[in-house]
Amino acid sequence: MTSKLKLLVATSTISVAALGFTPAFAADLGTDAGTSITNSVSVAYNVGGTAQTAETDSDMFVVDRKVNLVVAKSDAVNSSVAPNATQQAVTYTVSNQTNDTIDVLLTSEQPGTDDFDVTGTITYYLDNGTTAGVFDAGDTEITFIDNLAEDESVTIHAVADIPNGVATGALADIILIGQAAAHGGAGLPATGIDVQGTAFADDSGDADDPTLVQNVFADAAGSGAADGAGDGYHSATDTYEVSAADITVTKTSTVLWDPVNGSTNPKAIPGAIVEYCIAVANASGGAEATGVAISDTIPANLVYYSSLASGPATVPAVIGVVTEGTVNGSVCNADGSGTGAQAAGVVSGNLGTVASGATETLIFRVTVD
The missing domain is CATH 2.60.40.10 (Immunoglobulins)
Structure with missing residues (x-):
């Protein structure tokens, strides 16, 4: 048994006080790591009714990091x-x-x-x-x-x-x-x-x-x-x-008129007027396609048909230049607001944005040489 413990047993009056501290706290995480905590104790006692010098001790540790x-x-x-x-x-x-x-x-x-x-x-x-x-x-x-x-x-x-x-x-x-x-x-x-x-x-x-x-x-x-x-x-x-645009392009042609049959069951003979429809479809469920631009080179043996003014009266006066449109079923409609252009045998047009689930078209006409 240590001398301090013997003293505690022998004395008639003992008081023990633990001296505390005010720790440093983070907002919600407890005491800061590295905080030094010292805890001191003082033991007061009497011998034969006479107060003796108090015995003291202290302990120190630092707070660890959680x-x-x-x-x-x-x-x-x-x-x-x-x-x-x-x-x-x-x-x-x-x-x-x-x-x-x-x-x-x-x-x-x-x-x-x-x-x-x-x-x-x-x-x-x-x-x-x-x-x-x-x-x-x-x-x-x-x-x-x-x-x-x-x-x-x-x-x-x-x-x-x-x-x-x-x-x-x-x-x-x-x-x-x-x-x-x-x-x-x-x-x-x-x-x-x-x-x-x-x-x-x-x-x-x-x-x-x-x-x-x-x-x-x-x-x-x-x-x-x-x-x-x-x-x-x-x-x-x-x-x-x-989220991707799922674009498909379908190009179709329709003979509108020929110099023998007119617009009744016309055939693609020299002098015939043929209408091309380029349909750009964006499947449902994806993103809209923006900046949709079309370029189409007119092949040999065809000539861009630029105006209906001098054309056959039996050809529907739908367009005289490249134009945008929509598709109903298999029918191309020249009902869009945009227009295209033709230069040096190349037809071009900008459809702008084709929304998800939408189809837009570019339509133009040629004659057969």
């Missing part, structure tokens, strides 16, 4: 993209639930269980809030998240290119992986860029050392294949979903 990083998809919808589009973003929220300021190292992976892979290098951008949550020119390209404070969240865009030839509804998953790291500190004054920190090591299996800040990983399992609980990582999956 490492908890949370990566989440920023919203519930997939990111709609078009085939062959560049610099397309999927978006995540990265939150620091650690009782310390940290850096976050960023990597990503494509699981290979989806419909296609993005192309090029996946890059990362910090959303600067110009248009909150939307990737735009105001965002900053980064390789890691610097100095993420306790209980703070940031929005991160992972940006890549979409290959050509992918169909509407095709999906590509991107898993953003964050790894908790020590804050690297200030960088070179000339650059103003801080130093990337070193990833934390898990100290939960080490012997307790009250003088050191030790790391205990408290993160949940993420969506990455190798991202388990309590490993210092966290990850989440966001998805590109292709």
